[in-house]
């Protein structure tokens with residue numbers, strides 16, 4: 769069964785509390801500062817909650833990010849990987865890492881290119897990052913199935929157990945290709961403005 773990350777970015781804690789009270793444990797945020805403000809206190813009282821960073825991470829924010837997040841889904845460069853490894857060592861943490869793949873090869877998209885993936889995975893293993901799987905956001909204007917299929921194959925090639933893909937519009941297809949974490953925002957919380 770895939771786990772559902774409730775993507776709570778832009779929503780206030782009042783909107784999120786009912787899910788917490790219901791026992792939901794996985795939440796996704798895309799901005800470090802917003803996540804720290806919303807979650808630092810709540811996490812102290814609810815140690816079973818996992819906060820997932822699903823958005824782009826700037827290296828100058830890594831030291832704040834490693835304090836809060838349990839999972840980072842957006843590692844896409846050696847520089848970022850190294851910074852996370854250094855900062856989590858100081859805090860004695862072992863964050864669960866997904867490597868984000870630019871699976872559609874889009875110019876403007878975050879994520880590592882397929883041709884550089886092997887090198888990045890090897891590097892992460894050398895510096896002791898706990899890489900648990902791959903993550904992608906497929907191109908918006910295309911059928912996501914072929915990208916999900918390719919992600920599944922890549923994940924198997926590297927022997928990872930987790931695969932982060934699927935959003936409100938395409939999570940059912942992602943699950944067909946063995947997504948283990950789907951990231952659902954608007955289908956849970958409503959539209960973001």
Ligand SMILES: *Cc1c(COP(=O)(O)O)cnc(C)c1O
Pocket residue numbers: 775777798822823905934935936937951952953954955
């Ligand atoms: C916002 C976001 C989601 C959730 O999107 P919805 O379409 O609202 O489900 C999932 N993944 C990432 C990386 C996001 O930034």
